[in-house]
Amino acid sequence: MALINIRNLAVTLSTALFSNLNLSIAAGDRLGIVAANGRGKSTLLRSIGGSFEPTTGExxxxxxxxxxxxxxxxxAALLPLSFHDAVLSALSSEQADSESWRVDIVLDQFDVPEALRQRTVAELSGGWQRLALLARVWVTDPDALLLDEPTNxxxxxxxxRLESWLNALPRxxxxxxASHDRAFLDATTNRTLFLRPEQSPIFALPYSQARAAIDELDASxxxxxxxxxxxxxxxxxxxAKxxxxxxxxGSDLLTVKTKQLRQRxxxxxxxxKPAHQERSAGAIRLANRGTHAKILVTLDDVQVETPDGTPLFRTGRRWICQGDRIVLLGENGAGKTRLVNLIRTAIEEPARAPETLKVTPSLVLGYSDQALAGLSDKETPLAALSRRFxxxxxxxxxxxxxxxxGIDMQDKPVGRLSGGQKARLAMLVLRLREPNFYLLDEPTNHLDIEGQEALEDELMKNEVSCLLVSHDRSFVRNVGDRFWLIERRRLxxxxxxxxxxxxxxxGDGS
Structure with a gap:
């Protein structure tokens, strides 16, 4: 029996996001919603949740x-609240007074450490903030869940932990x-909706199988x-003949036959009707100016430390060679970003590098961090490029x-761009620098699946040399050809x- 029925739903803003959408949601459904950035996933969820009025349909x-x-x-109202109180505030005042124990049960379900429960939401990492939002919803005991980019x-x-929790939910x-995380969708869904402007195909399959099916349908x-x-x-x-x-x-019969052929x-x-062509959210291209050096970076048992000098791990003797696509793995706090920053410093400011870390002088660095900190939110995209190039x-x-x-956003502050636009702008800045070595810290953050696949293709096609950190399992599997793991204080x-x-x-790693 369907719990939610969607009939002939359409949303048109500046353009049609989707139309003629017919969908039934029943108990046990785990529906993945897939579309490029800005193509209506969040709008569809808000429509189902009742906070957005669609253009047509019911x-x-x-x-x-x-x-x-x-x-x-x-x-913003949640930021000054503690983790515990942010979840408590989702309950009605009556429930908060008599059933506050429900908050502790939910926080236990999400393995929230006691030390974090009294920390303000503003002080939490992005990951814990996401889980706080999920806990706020789950504590209200909903009959259905809508999750918008839950792995961000x-x-x-x-x-x-989130996958295990979702798979253990009552059926x-x-x-x-709605997600761009391909591995997550495969692990948690049993149906896939590809949201499109005209017709939105639905498959009773998890993402990867559904993707193969829709690619074949489009090709057919x-x-x-x-x-x-x-x-x-x-x-x-x-x-014509x-x-x-x-x-x-002067044959009238041939004249009639000619008309019939033209009508057919x-x-x-x-x-x-031509097959669906996904309108690109923006191209991603990379450059590789190349170098004659075979060994790009030499690590001679470098000691990696916290900013206050606490040892994290030692690298042993290792080399990054031309053409290597090395993925750096390790628990959060193990020192992945610290190593990335050490190598970055050695390339950009060799005098500050430790004696045990050597880079070839011909290296030109392409660096992108997960916060896109190289882009100022106050600067316009136009100024960001004009200043650099x-x-x-x-x-x-x-x-x-x-x-x-687009032209309409080029003179507005970078802070007003969507996450996907910021990520594509950061990749454009990288390309224009024409590097021959890339340091990429969570490069797929904010990229839709099209963008992730484009980045993968560019890294492979250009035979890019890189060291990267990523929590995106599909991206790691598709791109990496070498894997360095930080464990027991060794690389x-x-x-x-x-x-x-x-x-x-x-639960033993990160």
């Missing part, structure tokens, strides 16, 4: 059904998940379209448009990341 919910909606952003800012251990609680529709257009062209050529013969012979061609062309104004505007930052090379992922799923 949504009916079972009588008394309560829906818990976990949105992406933390409301979560490390591997928290993603694994009568349907869950709808494109073959059918090309075949129909070819037949229409042939009919028009036949009609018969028309010439009919004119010369018209009907074919009118009915033929000697390019004409028309060229800068053209590059920005190609990266998904070791492992064959693949699977044991580390498995340990994180069991």
């Amino acid at each position: 949504i009916t919910r079972s009588r008394g059904l309560t829906i818990g909606h976990v949105e992406q952003n933390v409301p 800012h979560l490390d591997l251990a928290k993603i694994a 009568d609680v349907p869950v709808m998940i 529709e494109e073959r059918r379209y090309q075949r129909d257009m070819k037949v229409a062209q042939q009919l028009r050529r036949q009609a 018969l028309n010439n013969i009919g004119i010369n012979s 061609a018209d009907r074919l062309e009118d009915a033929a 000697s390019l004409s104004d028309p060229k800068v505007r053209s590059l920005l448009a190609g990266a998904g930052v 070791v090379e492992v064959e693949d990341p699977e044991d580390f992922f498995a340990a994180a799923a069991q």
